[in-house]
Amino acid sequence: MLSFYFALAAIAMVLVMTYHSLSLGITAACLGLAFLLGGALDVAGWLQAMLLAAAAITGLLSIQSLRQRFISAPLFKWFKGVLPELSETEQEAIDAGTVWWDGELFSGQPDWNKLLANPLPTLSAEEQAFLDGPVNELCRMADRWNINHNWKVIPEEVTDFIHDNGFLGMIIPKAYGGLELSAVAQTEVITRIAQAGQCIGNYIAVPNSLGPGELLIKYGTDEQRDYYLPRLAKGQELPCFALTGPHAGSDATSLPDVGVVCKGKYNGKELLGIKLNFDKRYITLAPVATLIGLAFRLEDPDHLIGDKDDHGITCALLPRDTKGVEIGRRHMPVGEAFLNGPIVGKDVFIPLDNIIGGVENAGKGWRMLVNCLSVGRCVTLPAVSNAMGQNMTMGTTAYASLRKQFGVAIKEFEGVQKPLARICGYSYIINAARLHTAQSLGFGEKPSVPSAILKYHCTEMSRQIAIDAMDIHGGKAVMLGERNYVADGYTSVPIAITVEGANIMTRNFMIFGQGATRSHPYVLREMELCAEEVNDSTVGKFDDVFFGHVGFAITNFSRSLLLGLSGARFANAPVNTPVAHYFRQLDRLSSAFALVADTTMLSLQSKLKFKEMLSARLGDLLSSLYLGSMVLKHYDNRGCPAEELPLVTWAMDHLLHEYQVAMLEVLQNYPNRALAAVLKRVVFPLGARFEAPSDDNVQQIVKLMTADSLTRQELTSGVFDEPSDLNPLGQVNAVFLESLAVNKLYRKLGSAIKEGRIEKLSGQALIEAGKAADVLSETEYRQLVDFDAKLMNIINVDDFDPSDIIRVPIEDSNPPLRDAS
Structure with a gap:
């Protein structure tokens, strides 16, 4: 039994040493001391032999001259034969841009203080004046309905x-x-x-x-x-x-x-x-x-x-x-x-x-184009996706509060609450990601891999936002007209999905395909060295890089296992706030990602380029880590407002669950089944325990976002909300805000119905009955009449004379068919 416990202690010692990346010399010394202690305690001979062998091998590996001669030089020649050669096009794409936070995530030990050091992005006085002046004036001038459906030109x-x-x-x-x-x-x-x-x-x-x-x-x-x-x-x-x-x-x-x-x-x-x-x-x-x-x-x-x-x-x-x-x-x-x-x-x-x-x-x-794209994908499409998120957050939270079915605002139905919370949660993620990634450009970064992450995930989230908004608005969004603020954005979503690298290609080829080489701390240097001639200098450089890579992989193995067993309790968290545990989980999962990515690249080598579904899922892992990092940075930079916590909780629970789904799919479809079984035990030693956002969390978000909360104001701050006939989104928001003040009058009418003073009516008839029964004062009556007219303008949809719709002469009821030939 002593030998068993000693073996466990030895394993724990090795895991702790590799967790902390101790040098080969110190590791060899510790293993030697463990061998001597085992001998003194008279543990099993096989255990002493293993400790002696491990100490001897580690000690020999710590002698650089021997290591280079007998291990690194032969390995260098072998690597030159098996590492895939990069085409000139691939090389230029990899050289484009810089490595930013994606490099920290690939390291397995992200430096959170580096990320949090930069303050919340702000505009200069001149930039704010441009936004408040000419930009708002342009929005006032824009007749979106006529441009899209009648004029077809600006x-x-x-x-x-x-x-x-x-x-x-x-x-x-x-x-x-x-x-x-x-x-x-x-x-x-x-x-x-x-x-x-x-x-x-x-x-x-x-x-x-x-x-x-x-x-x-x-x-x-x-x-x-x-x-x-x-x-x-x-x-x-x-x-x-x-x-x-x-x-x-x-x-x-x-x-x-x-x-x-x-x-x-x-x-x-x-x-x-x-x-x-x-x-x-x-x-x-x-x-x-x-x-x-x-x-x-x-x-x-x-x-x-x-x-x-x-x-x-x-x-x-x-x-x-x-x-x-x-x-x-x-x-x-x-x-x-x-x-x-x-x-x-x-x-x-x-x-x-x-x-x-x-x-x-x-x-x-090509070099010019990919360098520009590595920057441009951080700006335009994430901003367009942010617009979709903010516009639909404003419009859908307002409409769901105003629209009633069975006498109840549809925001109260759980079937509506889930997609409504998803709209708000995705909007929060998009806003955080686009804001802080764009900020990095001001520091001289050209984040090519993050720009691909944003291009794919922001546009995909905006697609889901559009679908959810359409579902919640129902017929209001289906019927075209000047009052419809959903349909044009909904039908235009495929454009953002397709441009600047179609999303299918971006996910399957670019995010991990480029990131595995560009963002990894060792792979690109190994590939560059393998393009050089074999000599003492290059062998020495390869020795440093290769054994650094080996140590990196072993450390990530130990970190993944120990942090998985401990629930990430000992992982790094740079803050002491309600979201500290999310920092720890991302820290743990960064190591797990680095371990699986390394193992995959080693086991598949050049074949990985053709394993598109596997590469896509590995990209999903990196994307979840990156987007989660941006969410936590955004919340921290904003001073960790307690009111905002439900949205941050939803976003992080969603991203961690998405990471888990992607990781399980990677391992489920891993070509080497034995290796997949080992990796699963290391990455999820206690099982897959990340749960999707809870129903309670969903309801907290709906309550928060269907009130005139500071969080709702912040998450819709990019919207031009001035109400006018050219801005139906501004109108629905204005009526929603007004409803918060008149709801007490409707509650007053509701009490009168329960007391039997007036009949159960709705709309204008209810208001008239309330006035007749002296439930409402003259001022309250006029306030509700005015509000009801505005409300019905929101609820109603447009209708047209047939002559405004039919493109053939109205008298020609039988348009000619075209000749298909």
């Missing part, structure tokens, strides 16, 4: 206002006439103007994201910047960027569009340039753009600008009126009538100087 008065107030130059430096807003301010502006509709929203967002403006700022020549940036900032030039086409969508690297270096005539002069042939589709602002940014593959068969036949993807500028460019036709995107269309070029000749950055940037287009 009125000139609105576009002039946009140009005159610098909306198209939010990213352009002030030196060139732009506004030079911070990334956080850009997300606030895009969140608010999204309420004006995607036609106006995209008219502003696209020039301020990947396109000529951003590419010129980062890569343009001085001459290009000096000429184009002031014109772009003031709307004298309207840009678009032509990347995708019929044969190159998400696989944008397979561009069939070609430019050939040759001599030709341009503006009457013969010079060296590029003859282009291209066919582009899905290009936002193409129908009205005056300046086209074009991505194409540059070929130089006569070696006029260098030794290469194929320089690769290149970006250039084309004025709209360039000979051979066909532009102006429109696609009809689902949902809203934003400006999108094709661009075709046949034998288009442009000077070499039209390459962005000049001829020196020939073939550098």
Whole structure:
């Protein structure tokens, strides 16, 4: 029995030493002491032998010269043969951006103080004035219904206002006439103007994201910047960027569009340039753009600008009126009538100087694009998703409080409460993630992996928000008209899902596929070393990296097991607040993720690239950790308000449960079943214990968010809520706030019904009965009459004369069929 307890103690000692990442020398010494103690206690011989062997092996491994000669050098040669080679395209994608909080999560031991050190993002006085002034005024002008359903274009008065107030130059430096807003301010502006509709929203967002403006700022020549940036900032030039086409969508690297270096005539002069042939589709602002940014593959068969036949993807500028460019036709995107269309070029000749950055940037287009995307995906689409969340939080909490069924507000039905709480919870997650990730851009980060996480998860959450809002509003949201503030956003959701890397591709390839290499503390360095020649220097470097990686994996094994057994009680929590236990769980699960990710990469090696479902689930693990971190940071930065805790609890319980589901699915479908069984015992030694948000939590959120609480005000602070006929969302919110004051009068009428003083009626009839029975004073009567009229304006839906709907002449009741041939 003594040997059994001694063995347990030895195992515990090893786990504790590896948990704390003690050096090989100290570990060997401790194992040696355990061997001597075992001998003194006369424990079983096999146990003493194991301790002696472990001490000897660890001691030998601590001698670096022996380790390099007999282990690292052979392993280095083997690694060079088995590690997958990165294509030039993959290498450029991995090199794009920087490693930020994703690197901490991959480490298995995130430094929470590093995350919490930055304060809550705020706007400068100038940025706030722009939001309160021109942005709000634009929202007042926007007639979303007519733009989407009648005009299909933005009125000139609105576009002039946009140009005159610098909306198209939010990213352009002030030196060139732009506004030079911070990334956080850009997300606030895009969140608010999204309420004006995607036609106006995209008219502003696209020039301020990947396109000529951003590419010129980062890569343009001085001459290009000096000429184009002031014109772009003031709307004298309207840009678009032509990347995708019929044969190159998400696989944008397979561009069939070609430019050939040759001599030709341009503006009457013969010079060296590029003859282009291209066919582009899905290009936002193409129908009205005056300046086209074009991505194409540059070929130089006569070696006029260098030794290469194929320089690769290149970006250039084309004025709209360039000979051979066909532009102006429109696609009809689902949902809203934003400006999108094709661009075709046949034998288009442009000077070499039209390459962005000049001829020196020939073939550098893909690197330029992925660098810009690593930033842009943090801003525009998360902000659009944030708009969906905030708008539907405001509208749905208000409507669910106003709309009654069976004499009860629908917010009281549990079937409504669950999706209503989900809308609010997802909105909280999106807002936290977009705000703090955008803030990182101001610190010089270019978080490529977090930007992919936000692109996928924010747009997917906004899709669910739209579905839930539609379900709760029912017929109110189904019937189109000026009073409908749900349908246009609902039908437009697929656009955000598809653009800037379709979500299926983003989840299956990018989040973990890029993160496993880019964010891992050792893998990229190992791959880079394996691309070098074998010599004493590279073997020494490989030895440091490889054994650092081994120690990293062993530490994560011990941390995962011990923290799992203890319920993460000893994990790191940087705060002493009601959410400290969530920090501890994320700390524990970061180690578990790092362990499973490492084991998967080692066991599958190059095959992992083709295990898309497995890669997607590993990406889900990283995403849950990242989004949870942003939620906790947001709550901490806001001073941990007690009122907000139900939302934070919902968000964290949801994300931890999603992590658990993804991890179980990873292990359930793991190719190596024996390894999966071991990992499951290590990661969940006490079983899968994370539960989805409770019903009590759901009801707490509904109660909180259907009152005029500070939390509701904060979570809808990005909404333009000024009520008007052009802003039905503002109207429903105003009526909701008014209802909080008049509900006491309806309770008064309810008491009169119970007492038998008036009959059980509803609406205007109930108010009249209350007045007749002197239940209501004259002032109370007029207050309720006025409120009921406003309420019915909210409850009612639009109807139309048939002549406003039917597109064929009204007298022609039998429109002709088209010939299908």
